[in-house]
Amino acid sequence: xxxxxxxxxxxxxxxxxxxxxxxxxxxxxxxxxxxxxxxxxxxxxxxxxxxxxxxxxxxxxxxxxxxxxxxxxxxxxxxxxxxxxxxxxxxxxxxxxxxxxxxxxxxxxxxxxxxxxxxxxxxxxxxxxxxxxxxxxxxxxxxxxxxxxxxxxxxxxxxxxxxxxxxxxxxxxxxxxxxxxxxxxxxxxxxxxxxxxxxxxxxxxxxxxxxxxxxxxxxxxxxxxxxxxxxxxxxxxxxxxxxxxxxxxxxxxxxxxxxxxxxxxxxxxxxxxxxxxxxxxxxxxxxxxxxxxxxxxxxxxxxxxxxxxxxxxxxxxxxxxxxxxxxxxxxxxxxxxxxxxxxxxxxxxxxxxxxxxxxxxxxxxxxxxxxxxxxxxxxxxxxxxxxxxxxxxxxxxxxxxxxxxxxxxxxxxxxxxx
Amino acid sequence: xxxxxxxxxxxxxxxxxxxxxxxxxxxxxxxxxxxxxxxxxxxxxxxxxxxxxxxxxxxxxxxxxxxxxxxxxxxxxxxxxxxxxxxxxxxxxxxxxxxxxxxxxxxxxxxxxxxxxxxxxxxxxxxxxxxxxxxxxxxxxxxxxxxxxxxxxxxxxxxxxxxxxxxxxxxxxxxxxxxxxxxxxxxxxxxxxxxxxxxxxxxxxxxxxxxxxxxxxxxxxxxxxxxxxxxxxxxxxxxxxxxxxxxxxxxxxxxxxxxxxxxxxxxxxxxxxxxxxxxxxxxxxxxxxxxxxxxxxxxxxxxxxxxxxxxxxxxxxxxxxxxxxxxxxxxxxxxxxxxxxxxxxxxxxxxxxxxxxxxxxxxxxxxxxxxxxxxxxxxxxxxxxxxxxxxxxxxxxxxxxxxxxxxxxxxxxxxxxx
Numbered sequence: 001x002x003x004x005x006x007x008x009x010x011x012x013x014x015x016x017x018x019x020x021x022x023x024x025x026x027x028x029x030x031x032x033x034x035x036x037x038x039x040x041x042x043x044x045x046x047x048x049x050x051x052x053x054x055x056x057x058x059x060x061x062x063x064x065x066x067x068x069x070x071x072x073x074x075x076x077x078x079x080x081x082x083x084x085x086x087x088x089x090x091x092x093x094x095x096x097x098x099x100x101x102x103x104x105x106x107x108x109x110x111x112x113x114x115x116x117x118x119x120x121x122x123x124x125x126x127x128x129x130x131x132x133x134x135x136x137x138x139x140x141x142x143x144x145x146x147x148x149x150x151x152x153x154x155x156x157x158x159x160x161x162x163x164x165x166x167x168x169x170x171x172x173x174x175x176x177x178x179x180x181x182x183x184x185x186x187x188x189x190x191x192x193x194x195x196x197x198x199x200x201x202x203x204x205x206x207x208x209x210x211x212x213x214x215x216x217x218x219x220x221x222x223x224x225x226x227x228x229x230x231x232x233x234x235x236x237x238x239x240x241x242x243x244x245x246x247x248x249x250x251x252x253x254x255x256x257x258x259x260x261x262x263x264x265x266x267x268x269x270x271x272x273x274x275x276x277x278x279x280x281x282x283x284x285x286x287x288x289x290x291x292x293x294x295x296x297x298x299x300x301x302x303x304x305x306x307x308x309x310x311x312x313x314x315x316x317x318x319x320x321x322x323x324x325x326x327x328x329x330x331x332x333x334x335x336x337x338x339x340x341x342x343x344x345x346x347x348x349x350x351x352x353x354x355x356x357x358x359x360x361x362x363x364x365x366x367x368x369x370x371x372x373x374x375x376x377x378x379x380x381x382x383x384x385x386x387x388x389x390x391x392x393x394x395x396x397x398x399x400x401x402x403x404x405x406x407x408x409x410x411x412x413x414x415x416x417x418x
Numbered sequence: 419x420x421x422x423x424x425x426x427x428x429x430x431x432x433x434x435x436x437x438x439x440x441x442x443x444x445x446x447x448x449x450x451x452x453x454x455x456x457x458x459x460x461x462x463x464x465x466x467x468x469x470x471x472x473x474x475x476x477x478x479x480x481x482x483x484x485x486x487x488x489x490x491x492x493x494x495x496x497x498x499x500x501x502x503x504x505x506x507x508x509x510x511x512x513x514x515x516x517x518x519x520x521x522x523x524x525x526x527x528x529x530x531x532x533x534x535x536x537x538x539x540x541x542x543x544x545x546x547x548x549x550x551x552x553x554x555x556x557x558x559x560x561x562x563x564x565x566x567x568x569x570x571x572x573x574x575x576x577x578x579x580x581x582x583x584x585x586x587x588x589x590x591x592x593x594x595x596x597x598x599x600x601x602x603x604x605x606x607x608x609x610x611x612x613x614x615x616x617x618x619x620x621x622x623x624x625x626x627x628x629x630x631x632x633x634x635x636x637x638x639x640x641x642x643x644x645x646x647x648x649x650x651x652x653x654x655x656x657x658x659x660x661x662x663x664x665x666x667x668x669x670x671x672x673x674x675x676x677x678x679x680x681x682x683x684x685x686x687x688x689x690x691x692x693x694x695x696x697x698x699x700x701x702x703x704x705x706x707x708x709x710x711x712x713x714x715x716x717x718x719x720x721x722x723x724x725x726x727x728x729x730x731x732x733x734x735x736x737x738x739x740x741x742x743x744x745x746x747x748x749x750x751x752x753x754x755x756x757x758x759x760x761x762x763x764x765x766x767x768x769x770x771x772x773x774x775x776x777x778x779x780x781x782x783x784x785x786x787x788x789x790x791x792x793x794x795x796x797x798x799x800x801x802x803x804x805x806x807x808x809x810x811x812x813x814x815x816x817x818x819x820x821x822x823x824x825x826x827x828x829x830x831x832x833x834x835x836x
Contacts, residue, residue, distance in 0.1 A: 014563060017565075018565045018567060019563045019564060019565045020563075020565065021550065021553070021565050021566050021567065023550070024550055024553060024554060024566070025554055027557070027558065031558065035561070092538065092539055093537055093538045094536075094537040094538075095537070096533060096534065096537055099536075101530055101531075101533055101536060104530065105527060105530050108526060108527075108530065108726075109523060109526075109527070112519055112522065112523050112526065113519075115514055115519055116514065117696070118512075118517075118519060118694050118695075118696040119511055119512040119513075119514055119694055119695065119696070119818065120510065120511045120512075120695050120696075120818070121510055121690075121695040121696075121698070122695075122696070122698075132439065132441065132442055135439070135442060136442060136443055139445070140445065140449065143453070145432060145437045145438075146437060147435075147436045147437045147438065147439050148439050148442070149436065149439065155573055155720075155721075155722040155723075155724075156720045156721075156722065157720075158719075158720040159577075159720070159722055162580060165608065166604075166605075166608045170610070182717070182718045183718040183719070183720060186584075186715070186718045187584075187718075190583065190584045190609065191608065191609055191610070192588070192609070192610040272539075276536050276537055277536075277537065277538050277539040277540075277725075278535070278536040278537070278538075278539070278540070278724075278725040278726055279726075280539070280540075280721070280722070280724065280725070297604070299600070300600045300601040300604045300605075301576075301601070302573075302574045302575075302576040302577070302601065303573075303574075303698075304573040304574065304577055304698070304722040305573075305722075305724075306573075306696075306698065306723075306724035306726075306727055307695075307696040307698070308526075308696055308697075308724075308727070309724055309726070400537065400538070
């Protein structure tokens with residue numbers, strides 16, 4: 001076989017095996033010649049052939065790129081998925097007016113100016129000054145009194161649960177309220193724990209009292225007192241994920257389990273929902289016993305949250321911005337949910353529309369003649385809670401839809417349902 | 419008991435129990451009055467008493483803060499530890515001239531300007547464009563040909579090993595070269611795996627071929643070929659942590675195990691060492707089999723690396739800065755190690771001084787009359803490899819010591835040893 005055909009075949013099979021993806025730049029002629037130890041002319045011939053067969057294209061002054069037509073059989077899911085979704089109602093997306101990115105930029109800039117701090121790794125436990133700021137903040141907001149020493153920072157609740165998994169006794173039974181928090185349940189199972197749902201006599205009980213169901217039901221105070229008292233007596237640990245607590249708008253603010261408990265509650269919360277998802281910083285307060293175990297294992301646990309973002313967040317909190325941001329976000333999302341519920345009621349007068357306790361989710365029940373696949377095929381990403389006898393129940397979170405698109409988004413939902 | 423004394427006792431015990439740490443701001447008089455449901459005068463009296471007894475101090479216009487004297491018995495380790503270390507020779511600290519923070523700031527700024535991308539969480543697998551840039555980079559640098567689809571990004575090697583732990587068969591036997599990588603070994607053990615050292619017939623073999631020992635020995639090419647051939651035959655997976663590969667200066671560049679293997683190697687590398695520790699982004703290329711398992715579990719794994727930093731790093735790589743940064747860092751640290759070895763030879767003519775393969779570490783063996791505790795008590799943080807019959811062997815990494823302090827650092831080491 002001619003040399004250039006050999007090269008042709010190598011690269012062709014790399015493209016066909018998806019090792020080279022559509023849009024990727026391939027090696028320059030000079031570099032490829034060096035790599036395969038052949039002449040530049042050989043490579044040029046191979047590339048010409050690949051261009052002719054549609055595997056790559058040449059872009060002047062830039063180089064050669066893999067074409068998308070060459071990738072008919074690839075599963076390049078991500079860029080595609082993005083394109084096919086028109087409206088995403090599954091939450092976890094922030095409104096673009098909810099957060100002052102320019103202000104945040106200033107804090108990041110000033111964090112990066114602290115050159116010397118950038119030169120070392122962040123403490124496994126998180127930056128000390130951020131933990132002080134968090135300690136102050138949760139004392140004031142949630143009556144959670146905890147020394148910065150017992151606070152542990154991580155990139156997201158999963159990263160924190162990962163740490164808890166390394167601290168517990170391996171024979172512990174873990175209880176979750178239901179099967180919806182797949183990430184948490186899967187994690188504990190991967191570590192070999194016995195995970196059950198609604199198991200009263202578990203050693204560890206995970207709850208998110210401000211988001212008990214997918215539509216944001218809140219645990220009543222009476223139940224909170226019962227849970228902490230029972231678990232105290234039993235000697236079990238409660239993991240309180242204070243998820244979406246800040247959004248409680250319709251109901252009276254409820255006390256944290258941590259404040260009610262007697263030292264057996266791990267308090268856990270995240271800043272992503274208050275700020276933007278891209279800032280992934282969460283924290284937890286360990287129980288004194290678990291913190292003692294943590295100290296012995298700390299040297300082999302690594303910090304996951306960005307050091308720059310930790311430093312920036314510390315000043316952001318200290319300067320009072322988290323406070324005002326929380327108020328702003330709560331007002332904005334609550335108004336949006338109400339607006340959207342109103343629009344939906346107009347468009348779908350025969351459906352049942354309710355707003356969840358924490359005013360972030362809408363529960364819509366309606367008759368549907370089509371298959372539930374219709375939503376996906378129409379570019380709608382939404383959680384289907386129930387589908388039975390042509391009745392469908394959807395949990396709709398409009399937070400990521402801009403205000404001026406609410407009308408269009410509701411229209412598309414209507415078209416899918418009616 | 420008078421009301422104000424009750425409040426006094428509550429706060430005093432919070433300080434004594436270390437729930438309120440030195441330097442922390444306590445609640446304002448107005449807020450405390452609201453919280454405890456007492457008059458402002460009552461709180462003021464309590465605070466005056468606490469001031470008088472030295473528990474808190476008042477700072478005009480700012481509020482009340484817990485004093486450090488009140489915390490005699492606290493274990494506020496971190497700020498203290500920082501103060502007591504004068505020179506840290508354990509590595510993991512960057513030279514302040516090694517990285518252009520201003521340039522990085524520009525990339526961060528431009529990433530934050532991509533407002534819409536900031537509004538959603540990063541993909542569990544990492545940002546797609548960063549994975550494309552990494553795919554191009556490792557193909558060129560290490561001959562690691564892998565589609566962006568098989569690349570997974572995470573905040574540090576530990577975060578990536580965590581993912582691997584969720585993908586493997588639970589009965590797998592994992593082999594590490596020795597006991598030094600505590601983080602990795604502890605993690606696999608926490609997941610319940612059988613971890614052994616230098617176990618030939620393991621199902622998974624972890625190696626860092628460019629940093630085989632604490633002083634940076636490099637795995638010779640012959641051994642690399644043997645390892646990949648043997649593991650292929652056996653059907654075992656090799657985790658290749660390409661740690662410090664970029665620093666190989668004295669030895670010929672060695673091929674990656676991934677390039678030598680036949681699809682059974684997980685290639686893993688980190689950008690922290692090349693950039694600065696504060697930028698914690700690592701990645702791995704999964705084997706096709708493990709990637710298929712990953713896809714089924716992906717939806718419940720969360721991304722840990724900062725989204726902003728991922729976007730910034732992508733452009734940074736695309737613009738060629740990682741290339742030049744690598745060259746700069748290698749030159750700088752290699753020169754520093756050589757300089758420091760020379761200075762040490764002058765100061766300690768009777769000791770044996772060698773430089774490790776990857777020119778980042780110095781191995782120093784010398785006679786010592788004092789106890790090895792002397793280093794810590796003199797503010798020196800250094801790894802003691804061996805201490806026997808008054809002979810000590812140290813592994814010294816001078817990377818974090820500024821050039822103009824090398825002389826002083828060597829002098830302090832001399833004082834500790836002689």
